[in-house]
Amino acid sequence: MAIPxxxxxxxxxxxGAVLANDHIDLSVESGEIHxxxxxxxxGKSTLMSILYGLQPPDEGRILLxxxxxxxxxxxxxxxxxxxMVHQAFKLFASLTVWENIVFGxxxxxxxxxxxxxxxxxxxxxARRHGLGVDPDAKVGTLSVGVRQRVEILKALYRRARxxxxxxxxxxxxxxxxxxxxxxxxxxxxxxxxILFVTHxxxxxxxxxxxxxxxxxxxxxxxxxxxxxxxxxxIRAMTGRNVDLQIERGAAAPGAPLLEIERLxxxxxxxxxxxxxxxxxxxxxxxxxxxGVAGNGQSELVEALVGLRRPxxxxxxxxxxxxxxxxxxxxxxxxxxxxxxxxxxxxAALGADAADNFAMGFQRDPPLSRSGWLxxxxxxxxxxxLIDKFGVRxxxxxxxxxxxxxxxxQKMVVARELSHAAPVxxxxxxxxxxxxxxxxxxxxxxxxxxxxxxxxxxxxxELSEILALSDRILVxxxxxxxxxxxxxxxxxxxxxxxxxxRTAGS
Amino acid sequence: MSAVARLxxxxxxxxxxxxxxxxxxxxxxxxxxxxxxxxxxxxGALAPDNLPNTLNWATPLxxxxxxxxxxxxxxxxxLGGDGQMVVxxxxxxxxxxxxxxxxxxxxxxxxxxSLAGGFYAALAAxxxxxxxxxxxxxxxxxxxxxxxxxxxxxxxxxxxxTTGLPQTALVPVAARLPTLAGPVNAGMLVIAAVAAxxxxxxxxxxxxxxxxxxxxxxxxxxxGGVRLDRQALGxxxxxxxxxxxxxxxxxxxxxxxFIDGALLTPAYTWSGLMAALLAGGxxxxxxxxxxxxxxxxTGGFAMQRESSVPRVLTLVLQAIVILFLAMRHGLGxxxx
Numbered sequence: 001m002a003i004p005x006x007x008x009x010x011x012x013x014x015x016g017a018v019l020a021n022d023h024i025d026l027s028v029e030s031g032e033i034h035x036x037x038x039x040x041x042x043g044k045s046t047l048m049s050i051l052y053g054l055q056p057p058d059e060g061r062i063l064l065x066x067x068x069x070x071x072x073x074x075x076x077x078x079x080x081x082x083x084m085v086h087q088a089f090k091l092f093a094s095l096t097v098w099e100n101i102v103f104g105x106x107x108x109x110x111x112x113x114x115x116x117x118x119x120x121x122x123x124x125x126a127r128r129h130g131l132g133v134d135p136d137a138k139v140g141t142l143s144v145g146v147r148q149r150v151e152i153l154k155a156l157y158r159r160a161r162x163x164x165x166x167x168x169x170x171x172x173x174x175x176x177x178x179x180x181x182x183x184x185x186x187x188x189x190x191x192x193x194i195l196f197v198t199h200x201x202x203x204x205x206x207x208x209x210x211x212x213x214x215x216x217x218x219x220x221x222x223x224x225x226x227x228x229x230x231x232x233x234i235r236a237m238t239g240r241n242v243d244l245q246i247e248r249g250a251a252a253p254g255a256p257l258l259e260i261e262r263l264x265x266x267x268x269x270x271x272x273x274x275x276x277x278x279x280x281x282x283x284x285x286x287x288x289x290x291g292v293a294g295n296g297q298s299e300l301v302e303a304l305v306g307l308r309r310p311x312x313x314x315x316x317x318x319x320x321x322x323x324x325x326x327x328x329x330x331x332x333x334x335x336x337x338x339x340x341x342x343x344x345x346x347a348a349l350g351a352d353a354a355d356n357f358a359m360g361f362q363r364d365p366p367l368s369r370s371g372w373l374x375x376x377x378x379x380x381x382x383x384x385l386i387d388k389f390g391v392r393x394x395x396x397x398x399x400x401x402x403x404x405x406x407x408x409q410k411m412v413v414a415r416e417l418s419h420a421a422p423v424x425x426x427x428x429x430x431x432x433x434x435x436x437x438x439x440x441x442x443x444x445x446x447x448x449x450x451x452x453x454x455x456x457x458x459x460x461e462l463s464e465i466l467a468l469s470d471r472i473l474v475x476x477x478x479x480x481x482x483x484x485x486x487x488x489x490x491x492x493x494x495x496x497x498x499x500x501r502t503a504g505s
Numbered sequence: 506m507s508a509v510a511r512l513x514x515x516x517x518x519x520x521x522x523x524x525x526x527x528x529x530x531x532x533x534x535x536x537x538x539x540x541x542x543x544x545x546x547x548x549g550a551l552a553p554d555n556l557p558n559t560l561n562w563a564t565p566l567x568x569x570x571x572x573x574x575x576x577x578x579x580x581x582x583x584l585g586g587d588g589q590m591v592v593x594x595x596x597x598x599x600x601x602x603x604x605x606x607x608x609x610x611x612x613x614x615x616x617x618x619s620l621a622g623g624f625y626a627a628l629a630a631x632x633x634x635x636x637x638x639x640x641x642x643x644x645x646x647x648x649x650x651x652x653x654x655x656x657x658x659x660x661x662x663x664x665x666x667t668t669g670l671p672q673t674a675l676v677p678v679a680a681r682l683p684t685l686a687g688p689v690n691a692g693m694l695v696i697a698a699v700a701a702x703x704x705x706x707x708x709x710x711x712x713x714x715x716x717x718x719x720x721x722x723x724x725x726x727x728x729g730g731v732r733l734d735r736q737a738l739g740x741x742x743x744x745x746x747x748x749x750x751x752x753x754x755x756x757x758x759x760x761x762x763f764i765d766g767a768l769l770t771p772a773y774t775w776s777g778l779m780a781a782l783l784a785g786g787x788x789x790x791x792x793x794x795x796x797x798x799x800x801x802x803t804g805g806f807a808m809q810r811e812s813s814v815p816r817v818l819t820l821v822l823q824a825i826v827i828l829f830l831a832m833r834h835g836l837g838x839x840x841x
Contacts, residue, residue, distance in 0.1 A: 362711050
């Protein structure tokens with residue numbers, strides 16, 4: 001057997017009392033696409049940052065082609081042939097593609113950058129790897145998918161033999177994702193090694209050669225992708241069987257409960273963030289709002305929950321116009337809201353669970369009477385919701401900051417659903433949540449629909465939108481491009497719309 | 506975790522011990538006896554004969570601690586305590602001179618002073634809500650304005666022309682706060698009652714809960730439906746009202762007239778703000794810190810009288826305690 005390209009042996013990393021990596025062994029062959037999977041908090045990010053030299057392991061060794069490597073910093077790792085494409089790109093928007101790529105490794109003539117040579121090298125590199133990029137384009141003008149190519153080129157320019165891609169598809173349309181996969185296959189065929197960090201099963205099945213699964217900071221499974229199944233990988237990740245299919249009957253839409261008319265939000269640079277959006281969500285249906293992140297969905301949601309005042313347009317909740325009202329006014333009209341940013345918007349991490357569960361209910365019995373709180377009622381309510389939603393916490397007096405991401409999300413979902421409000425806006429309700437909690441939250445959203453409430457589901461995950469929605473809206477550059485019934489929607493068609501291509505264009 | 510917690514004494518205690526050791530070393534270097542100096546401080550603050558002095562000093566200091574702690578609990582800072590206190594002090598001094606003031610003159614004066622201070626502080630909140638002027642800046646600038654205008658009023662239109670000093674006429678004896686023991690007057694009971702009310706509201710009232718949540722995460726409070734604008738107005742009004750009350754209590758309890766500058770020299774506002782900051786706005790801790798500073802400052806005066814050590818030592822002790830506690834905060838945040 002050949003010497004592995006990259007080997008990690010017995011990697012241990014502790015953060016205080018928390019063991020983030022517990023004797024992790026990882027072995028990756030040259031020319032392999034190797035998935036590193038695991039739920040949030042399983043230790044993937046820690047392992048990758050150790051391999052990339054961002055932090056030293058407490059124990060264990062890293063071997064590159066059989067030789068022990070010691071990375072004092074990411075620069076050492078880069079010199080040894082490691083390359084990393086982070087989830088959040090690290091590029092200069094105001095510089096050109098070639099400037100970004102050669103930054104830090106510029107070919108120079110005496111003290112000046114040899115611009116001609118740099119441009120030529122970048123163009124040649126892009127051509128050789130089939131990564132179509134214009135070297136002179138300003139990065140700020142490029143789409144997310146192209147920026148990702150720039151990141152990959154940056155690593156290749158530094159002669160990376162091993163590429164770490166950290167959740168690379170999270171920000172891509174399905175078409176961009178397919179393009180990325182083609183690039184990955186090509187790089188692997190050239191003998192480069194790719195570590196693909198993800199929690200998306202279908203992508204792992206589609207592109208990888210082998211899978212290493214982490215759970216609770218340990219490696220729990222190593223598999224050849226061709227010999228395993230999605231179900232087996234999920235079992236390894238979660239330690240149990242998970243039903244990926246969502247049981248849901250047909251929708252029975254009733255009266256419109258959430259109505260948006262000509263909603264417009266301007267921006268300082270002229271192009272509106274939300275441009276005349278109009279749609280309706282009826283009682284008893286889930287409407288999915290799809291779109292690549294950053295196309296105005298966040299602003300639209302902020303406006304319709306009252307966190308931001310629209311420049312024009314109208315929002316009606318259960319028939320009542322709430323255009324000028326603040327969040328309190330929107331909530332009074334019958335709105336519950338599961339925000340994307342649960343840690344900074346949906347919870348007070350420094351407060352205990354009981355206080356977090358009470359928010360929004362503090363002015364009404366049984367939590368308070370004539371302005372005075374009833375701490376026993378607050379604790380009882382928190383306990384009831386913790387039990388009902390299976391939030392894993394020591395007690396209702398534990399701080400919210402001690403909850404894991406999934407449990408924090410369960411807490412927010414539990415609180416918002418307990419409003420029993422006619423309109424529910426759920427924004428990225430399962431982002432960063434493990435599979436078990438995702439399954440649970442999806443079930444709750446369907447239950448909400450079946451109670452006759454109107455649900456607006458905003459998600460960047462097309463699979464989530466397709467699994468839950470009765471009707472799908474696609475948002476692109478601030479406009480609602482399409483409104484399609486679920487039965488007529490396909491991943492391909494929605495992907496094209498998400499990239500801004502309407503039928504006939 | 507619990508084992509670590511057991512090994513670590515409360516940070517306040519550690520800070521005080523460190524301050525005492527460092528301060529003692531300073532005294533030693535300057536050629537005096539640190540044990541005598543500390544004995545003089547403790548004696549001067551807590552001996553039965555001196556306790557009334559300490560309480561009398563603690564009344565305005567704890568009052569200003571509460572004034573600082575209320576906005577701080579909600580993540581806001583009121584730097585205009587001086588101005589609000591001076592406005593309240595002047596209103597407290599002139600209300601009893603009005604013909605309408607009858608037997609309830611003192612009560613009426615305290616209420617009027619609270620309202621004046623409250624509205625003046627709410628002005629800063631209104632500026633933030635309406636014009637997005639940061640309250641940190643506007644409360645401080647409005648304070649200078651108030652101090653200047655009040656100083657003018659006391660020097661010219663409202664001056665007691667029978668004396669040559671910038672001060673108002675004496676308030677009638679009937680409008681003065683009744684004395685309890687030595688210099689201690691009924692104002693102490695008023696502040697104690699306010700302190701109790703603040704604690705109960707903080708722990709049990711809906712508005713206390715909402716303010717606490719805002720302090721922990723203002724975006725969360727707004728998202729949950731708390732009306733942040735109204736809340737800022739309310740918190741600043743309460744803060745300014747207490748500052749105004751303190752001003753009137755000092756005037757009606759000890760000086761019996763408004764003397765220009767007399768309310769500001771002891772720097773109650775800043776000692777109170779430091780005490781509130783040390784406790785992060787949590788009222789019980791803030792009050793404890795305020796009482797501690799009051800004892801230290803009163804003891805410092807006594808020490809200066811009794812020994813050759815200047816009372817600056819107590820300010821050094823206070824500074825070390827604050828620095829050390831602030832540092833502990835910083836370290837704690839980093840390691841978590």
